[in-house]
Amino acid sequence: xxxxxxxxxxxxxxxxxxxxxxxxxxxxxxxxxxxxxxxxxxxxxxxxxxxxxxxxxxxxxxxxxxxxxxxxxxxxxxxxxxxxxxxxxxxxxxxxxxxxxxxxxxxxxxxxxxxxxxxxxxxxxxxxxxxxxxxxxxxxxxxxxxxxxxxxxxxxxxxxxxxxxxxxxxxxxxxxxxxxxxxxxxxxxxxxxxxxxxxxxxxxxxxxxxxxxxxxxxxxxxxxxxxxxxxxxxxxxxxxxxxxxxxxxxxxxxxxxxxxxxxxxxxxxxxxxxxxxxxxx
Amino acid sequence: xxxxxxxxxxxxxxxxxxxxxxxxxxxxxxxxxxxxxxxxxxxxxxxxxxxxxxxxxxxxxxxxxxxxxxxxxxxxxxxxxxxxxxxxxxxxxxxxxxxxxxxxxxxxxxxxxxxxxxxxxxxxxxxxxxxxxxxxxxxxxxxxxxxxxxxxxxxxxxxxxxxxxxxxxxxxxxxxxxxxxxxxxxxxxxxxxxxxxxxxxxxxxxxxxxxx
Amino acid sequence: xxxxxxxxxxxxxxxxxxxxxxxxxxxxxxxxxxxxxxxxxxxxxxxxxxxxxxxxxxxxxxxxxxxxxxxxxxxxxxxxxxxxxxxxxxxxxxxxxxxxxxxxxxxxxxxxxxxxxxxxxxxxxxxxxxxxxxxxxxxxxxxxxxxxxxxxxxxxxxxxxxxxxxxxxxxxxxxxxxxxxxxxxxxxxxxxxxxxxxxxxxxxxxxx
Numbered sequence: 143x144x145x146x147x148x149x150x151x152x153x154x155x156x157x158x159x160x161x162x163x164x165x166x167x168x169x170x171x172x173x174x175x176x177x178x179x180x181x182x183x184x185x186x187x188x189x190x191x192x193x194x195x196x197x198x199x200x201x202x203x204x205x206x207x208x209x210x211x212x213x214x215x216x217x218x219x220x221x222x223x224x225x226x227x228x229x230x231x232x233x234x235x236x237x238x239x240x241x242x243x244x245x246x247x248x249x250x251x252x253x254x255x256x257x258x259x260x261x262x263x264x265x266x267x268x269x270x271x272x273x274x275x276x277x278x279x280x281x282x283x284x285x286x287x288x289x290x291x292x293x294x295x296x297x298x299x300x301x302x303x304x305x306x307x308x309x310x311x312x313x314x315x316x317x318x319x320x321x322x323x324x325x326x327x328x329x330x331x332x333x334x335x336x337x338x339x340x341x342x343x344x345x346x347x348x349x350x351x352x353x354x355x356x357x358x359x360x361x362x363x364x365x366x367x368x369x370x371x372x373x374x375x376x377x378x379x380x381x382x383x384x385x386x387x388x389x390x391x392x393x394x395x396x397x398x399x400x401x402x403x404x405x406x407x408x409x410x411x412x413x414x415x416x417x418x419x420x421x422x423x
Numbered sequence: 424x425x426x427x428x429x430x431x432x433x434x435x436x437x438x439x440x441x442x443x444x445x446x447x448x449x450x451x452x453x454x455x456x457x458x459x460x461x462x463x464x465x466x467x468x469x470x471x472x473x474x475x476x477x478x479x480x481x482x483x484x485x486x487x488x489x490x491x492x493x494x495x496x497x498x499x500x501x502x503x504x505x506x507x508x509x510x511x512x513x514x515x516x517x518x519x520x521x522x523x524x525x526x527x528x529x530x531x532x533x534x535x536x537x538x539x540x541x542x543x544x545x546x547x548x549x550x551x552x553x554x555x556x557x558x559x560x561x562x563x564x565x566x567x568x569x570x571x572x573x574x575x576x577x578x579x580x581x582x583x584x585x586x587x588x589x590x591x592x593x594x595x596x597x598x599x600x601x602x603x604x605x606x607x608x609x610x611x612x613x614x615x616x617x618x619x620x621x622x623x624x625x626x627x628x629x630x631x632x633x634x635x
Numbered sequence: 636x637x638x639x640x641x642x643x644x645x646x647x648x649x650x651x652x653x654x655x656x657x658x659x660x661x662x663x664x665x666x667x668x669x670x671x672x673x674x675x676x677x678x679x680x681x682x683x684x685x686x687x688x689x690x691x692x693x694x695x696x697x698x699x700x701x702x703x704x705x706x707x708x709x710x711x712x713x714x715x716x717x718x719x720x721x722x723x724x725x726x727x728x729x730x731x732x733x734x735x736x737x738x739x740x741x742x743x744x745x746x747x748x749x750x751x752x753x754x755x756x757x758x759x760x761x762x763x764x765x766x767x768x769x770x771x772x773x774x775x776x777x778x779x780x781x782x783x784x785x786x787x788x789x790x791x792x793x794x795x796x797x798x799x800x801x802x803x804x805x806x807x808x809x810x811x812x813x814x815x816x817x818x819x820x821x822x823x824x825x826x827x828x829x830x831x832x833x834x835x836x837x838x839x840x841x842x843x
Contacts, residue, residue, distance in 0.1 A: 158762070160759045160763075163755070163758050163759045163762050164755045164758070164759070166758075167754060167755050167758040168755070171754070181788060184785075184794070184798045186802070212746065213742065213743040213744075213746040213747045214746050214747060214749070214750035215750075216743070216747060217747065217751075245738075245742070245743075245746075248735060248738045248739065249743070251728065251730055251735070252730060252735075252739060255730045275675060276675070276678055276679060276682065277674065277675060277678045280671050280674050280675055280678070281675065283667075283671050284668065284671040284672060284675065287664065287667070287668045287671070288668075291668055291671065291672060292671075292672075292675065297728055298724075298725075298728045299724045299725070299728065354805065354809050354813060355813050355817075357805055357806060357809055357810040357813060358810050358813050358814035358817055361806065361810055361814075373785075373786065392786075395786050396786055396787060396788065398754070398758075399783045399784075399786040399787060400787055401758065402757075402758055402761045402783065403780060403783055403784065403787070405758060405761050405762040405765075406761055406762075406765050406776065406779075406780060408762075409761075409762050409763070409765065409766060410765075410766055410767055410776075413766045413767070413768075414767075
């Protein structure tokens with residue numbers, strides 16, 4: 143106890159129990175979730191490019207939407223899927239879906255069942271879900287030859303040739319482009335094996351963690367757009383006039399970022415105060 | 424979960440308990456966390472097994488061989504079965520044949536496409552005419568950043584003189600890149616937490632709505 | 636035979652694929668298509684090895700440590716429930732089946748929550764380790780600070796300046812750094828792959 147009393151303020155600050163940090167962080171997220179609010183976001187050109195592309199998918203044109211993420215990243219990527227599906231279907235476009243993540247299919251099925259019911263679109267006519275195959279690189283290459291090579295049947299076991307939407311739809315030449323919502327290496331595979339091999343236009347929706355890694359591809363034109371993390375999802379929803387989970391996520395992003403910035407400032411103030419005291423000694 | 428049915432409330436309750444059990448680890452490791460964690464491992468493996476069976480094994484093995492009579496598919500099937508010998512100490516070498524086929528094809532596809540994607544296209548994006556405009560200036564800055572960052576990874580010569588200066592600029596550029604990565608990482612991690620808290624909030628609201 | 640044949644097979648298959656890349660022809664396209672399909676089949680059949688290993692480890696753990704038995708039993712139970720619940724394709728793919736409910740209400744929340752805890756750890760890391768000890772660390776810290784500041788509603792014109800500055804960071808120095816890493820990693824990967832094709836790198840074969 144005596145030792146604790148003798149500690150300087152900066153030492154006490156630098157050795158604070160981690161559970162206090164957890165508590166403050168928890169509150170920074172819980173409070174904005176309870177008191178729901180809406181904070182507009184600044185829009186970026188890379189998200190606008192994806193939005194404008196999707197907006198041009200009309201009158202039966204097809205976009206390939208790759209659901210290449212799993213539950214550990216669905217918080218960021220699921221809102222993107224929802225916004226894109228709503229926008230494309232609203233404009234009369236059609237969606238071909240595939241999944242290269244083993245947990246993607248059931249999540250895709252959940253979101254398709256929910257939104258298709260709300261928007262009155264028909265399976266096999268307005269959308270087709272090809273399902274899952276392991277080994278993303280090889281699967282993308284096979285899709286480039288013909289979607290039927292890796293996916294002779296769809297996720298539900300139907301013969302792909304029996305689905306009206308798939309009539310005359312064979313490979314990447316028959317879709318307007320690919321929007322891959324990816325949380326892992328599948329994003330790189332779409333660039334390497336989809337774009338470089340077959341020349342199909344590719345845009346990515348990725349997690350915040352991954353986002354900064356894809357700017358070189360954006361600059362070189364290998365990607366036509368990028369939706370980075372939950373902020374990107376919120377931007378997309380704002381452009382499409384949809385109030386979804388992306389927009390809902392921004393208030394707690396704001397508070398938690400404020401908390402982390404506060405932590406960084408405080409810990410550095412304490413760090414430099416201790417360093418100054420040590421120098422004086 | 425507005426207007427949730429009894430079934431949705433029941434399963435939602437299970438999901439809420441699973442969420443809280445996992446969060447209990449933040450206090451300390453405990454048996455409740457361990458129970459849920461182990462069930463999750465089993466459920467994940469079981470789900471994946473059935474997914475592979477229905478969407479891959481049926482489509483790629485059963486249908487071509489037994490329904491379409493494409494017997495040449497027995498060749499990759501045999502190679503695939505040879506992979507199982509990896510578990511045997513005596514016949515483990517047999518797995519190498521199928522591994523060789525797999526690695527050979529994957530590598531042969533990978534090399535030219537990676538040269539195209541990660542080197543040629545990237546160089547094409549880097550080396551462009553520099554115009555006397557703001558964009559041109561930024562382009563020149565990026566070019567310098569790339570060359571200097573690459574020089575930092577060049578270890579065949581001691582980092583002294585011109586190489587020393589360029590690698591120094593390179594490491595600062597790399598640090599900005601890592602800082603950007605960290606700044607965006609926070610957003611990703613918080614999104615996950617927010618989603619779980621939102622789920623609990625919505626579930627409690629729908630449960631209270633159903634009860635009262 | 637144990638080593639030379641696989642090395643030759645790697646070289647032959649690899650070279651065929653490289654040649655196929657540069658020679659676009661109907662025959663080479665058919666070859667490419669079947670090669671891809673065969674690799675998928677091999678991969679599918681290889682995956683049970685991983686599932687078997689997991690189950691074997693679970694059982695072994697339970698045999699060694701009596702305290703682990705209940706936990707191992709739960710893993711096996713979870714596995715078996717999912718197998719039985721998804722035996723038929725219509726059960727497996729239906730959005731209202733036991734299999735789907737187990738996925739949506741057990742697997743999804745468990746995995747999502749496990750990863751969501753990283754938010755707490757990153758906050759803790761920001762507090763404990765994110766200090767400007769050196770100039771390099773300060774550059775990293777300031778960059779991260781500015782990027783994070785973009786999510787805070789700031790008064791105008793500071794908000795616009797910050798948004799513009801972050802855009803510049805992402806498109807110029809960040810892009811330069813990530814491109815350099817990308818090129819460096821690609822050169823390394825291509826070298827490594829070439830060594831595999833030529834039989835110089837043999838680690839993938841394991842030991843005799």
